Amino acid sequence: MNAMPIFKLGQGGAGRVIIFPVFKDSFEQAHSGGLLASFLEKHEPRKRMGERGEVTWFYGHGEQPHYLFVGVGERSQNAAFRITEAAGTAGRAAEQEGLQSAVISFEALGKRKDEEEESFVAAWVEGWLLGTYAFDRYRSKKTHRSVTAILIEAERKESLAEAVRLGEIRAQGTMLARDLTNEPSNALTPLKFAERVREHFEGVEVSVDIKTGEELEHLGMAGLPAVGRGSINPPVFMDLRYCSDPAKPLTVLVGKGITFDTGGISLKRDNDISDMRMDMAGAAGVIGALSIIAARGIPANIAVLVAAAENVPDANALLPGEVLRYANGTTVQVGNTDSEGRLVLADALVYAGQIGAQRVVDMATLTYSCVGAIGSKLAGIWGDDRLVQAIRTAGEGVGEKLWQLPLVDEYEDYLKSDYADICNISRVGEAGAITAALFLRKFTSPSYKWAHIDMNGLKEASGCSGHLVIGATGYGARLLAEWVASDV
Template sequence: MNITIDEAHLTDTSIYVVYEGEESRFRLTESRKQRMTLTWFYGRSDQETDALVVGMGQRSKLTLEQVRRTGASAARALLKENKTGGALIRPSVRDGGSSSRISIQEELQAWVEGWMYGLYQFNKHRGVTANLQSLSLHLRLEDWEGLSRKDLEAVIRTAEIRIEGTQFTRDLVNESPETLNPEAFVAVVEDRFKKAPVQLHVYRGQELRDRQMNGLIAVGAGSKYDPAMIEISYNGAGSGKESPHIVLIGKGVTFDMGGMNVKIGRDISDARMDMGGAAAVVGAMDILVSHKAPVRVTALIAVADNLSGPDAMLPSSVVHYPNGLSVQVANTDGEGRLIIADALLHASNLGADKVIDIATLTGNVGAALGLEIAGIWGDPQITADMVEIGERNGERLWPMPLMDEYESELRSDYADLKNVGTSTLAGAITAALFIRHFVADSMEWVHIDMAGTVQYKREFPHSAAGATGYGARLLADYVEKQFLQA
């Protein structure tokens, strides 16, 4: 991550920021100043630097996500032109522009995050098509009025921590299933945090049976790789401060074949991404620990494969949980909620005050909300806080209802509950209702269904196709905000 200050002479491209209704050094129509509009001006000789003009729309309506996506788009545009770097040239308010509703520090961080986000490429399994090109970003101190060089360096470091956690999340989600199975996932997490100030414990084998984590045991039975519950505890708040205990729960199904209700289709390679929630939780923990955040947080990551096979869980099986509930497995492809149930019960045993579970749980949520926004259910205050955070950091959420009237969908003829509803409608809501049965009264809880937001199915100007890294910054920002307000 090569970002420099006042070394613009090292670059072969200048990146000029322009706003609607404001003067610029280029002859541009107002349409070329609209947000996320890129215009190239090529040098007329080898001695003349090329220029990329990036439209930002109206300065008074500028958002942080708009800045991030523009920065990402600019970086990707330079990559496609085989450039070595870009010098960002930003007009200030004193140049005659209107004021912005975001602070200059926030704007700078968004530029840096977006730039690095746009440069992301997953090259691990590529050979001759791998793109290992590097690209530097050069900042000018004079463009960031009121900030010292030390201020810029601090903002850059914060952005780097956040993008490293996000890109770790993306790498995990993009990974191939023969490389990232449940046992390999555990090993990757152990390696990532081996030098971190955390307590890490992995429950598997007899420990899963002793703690009656029967959802994980049932779901993972069809795989040759053992399921596991990873517990990562971090206390940066110290023992002298009364701090709420926040638990983050992630669904980590490293390949979801659907179990015996096997998925069919021409290409089901997206089944490797059914651990997006687990990856988001791991990425969030990476951000919090690297940032030395003064927080008390535990991650619970339920990891398994959901495959068919001679030992696999069968449709109509009954899973018994230690809270007394029994669950009829009406469909083995509704496995995520079975393992989240284990994690919620364990969170209660740990004395959790607030719990957030995040999962690629239902295709139904994508049908309702599309691919740019996830659904959230549960505690109104946590929901409101997370929606506000998501609007600022670009990982957006939409509040969804817990309809008590739909509980009838989960009734079983021979167990306490079914894991899926009988109707084809409101599947995301009935999934949330199922999960709610395993939330202790002492815990404040929300459930996030991020199935639609886990990946881009095609390339966009601001992102490569593949994993988005959704959730890592969202969870980290929420946890840190709670302790800043305490």
């Protein structure tokens, strides 16, 4: 992928295309002499120009500029995210025309307060970068990014420079998560995954501790070594720390890092399971979040824990019926080796309590049941009500929605085992996502508040829409970073 375009702030710049995001419910006249006023002297606005995702071109002749209007939709409290979507759509439209420069004007959005202007600028930069993202590392013909210079029309250049930087940081953290999730399994084994993470955080105030082999057993881990036992690529546990404010409570973000999931001995029966390389999207999301947090210098005390393994069948692989004993004393009967994510997350949740966590959020591509329950536009979230609400509020702001599902105590009976404390699968064919959350709750500590996010339906996009492109979405990176930032 080409280097990122250069974003500048100013007025009166020349660009081959002038882009106006526009709301559905208003089309404000610009002040005298503005770019929009110049357009309106020669053209009439068209219907539907403000519809969400609508792209309307007015092509110029000769040296005259083209005009591109991109619909933002109705005015709402979530206008900044709608700008993010519009920017992604506009970015792809400009690239498809092979244009080299662009001028962005917010004149058609009407009058804005300073803080709203800042949020729009950050959202536009973020959305443009995410919407023109391409994972082309393995293509012989690389994606050509034609738009190299983007001028954002603004009078307050100095005060808005930080907004540009914020948009770039958010996009970079999300693109890191996308890059990791898109990688094929032969390029991202657990150890290679850990090394990529270590390289990314070199020179950053983030310490990276990689544990493998006998170290896992010394820590009392049970699920991670067992799940990774069948692979020639050993499992890895990553402990990443960022502490810019030791007075802050220790917040732990946990990610499921299954770099490929065949189902193990309980082999998957789907025709094409190549997307199982994305079973580490939860881990990629928490790593992307940490990258954003560190780059912004947010005052925080954060640990990111990633349990990474390959789940493959082999003569040494974990067998159904085995019993695992965890560091908190809980024993688990393995009913199905394709329910491996909860086995590795359990180790990390116990470890979080051991290191003094006060708040823990785990994120995983855990169940298809969650997709069946609430679809692919929402992630499921369980746990402490106040913590869940704070995370949901942060998600609304960045367009990463969550829906709270209940922890139904009566369903714990579904996880009963004949000869261990608990089984890793339900014996009843219902409430699969809830029983998975109930399983994880067995390994949390009373010393911390806990929330669990099942984002299986949001790990990838099948088409381009707004800031999303085909492939990994990087879900959770902006969501968790925003939640941590809002707690400052």
